[in-house]
Amino acid sequence: MVTCPKCGAEAQEDHKFCSKCGASLTVMPKPAETRPRVRERDTCFGEGKKDYLSLVSVGFFIIIVGMVFILNLNVIDDFPQWIQDMTTQQRLARPPDGLLNAAKLFFILVGVSNCVMASIRIVVNDVKSRIVADALSGVALVLFAYFIQLYAARSITWLAALAYEAIAVGLLVMLYSVIWYMLKKF
16 A cells, blocks of 8 residues: 555555545655764854864963962952951952952953954955954953953942943944944955
8 A cells, every 4th residue: 555645545556646635656755865064063152164263262261260360379368368358247348459469460461362363364464353342352451451450459339440441342342343244345
């Protein structure tokens, strides 16, 4: 017995058409649509051109973390002590100077490394949008280090430092969108 591909009725093996709906029983069914094999890695990290220069950024980041710890050996001890002080006092406490210096150094170095990455991308003629993103994020991080310095010097409050950084990041995002629009236009 053969099953009609259109209505599902059973028909004799030697019949060429379905006795219920008249559909052809000899038409070969369309082969199942095959999709190209997609690697899991491509769906997780995006398909297309890979950004291998980002590995240089990862390398910079690991080196920076190591430098911050080497130059501020008390960071590991200062951080839990700061948390303990806030827990005991039940209020937000000013971080120790060692933590402030470590944060300032971290953001300066990461910001500078982003600007260096933008320069590397210019040299290798990489994607223009990525160059702009690296440069502007570098500026944002160096500005944040500057605001941390102002807070450490007791020139501004921590809330003002965060507010200034939020304003700076907002302006940089707007600048990025204008630059990106100009790059797309030309």
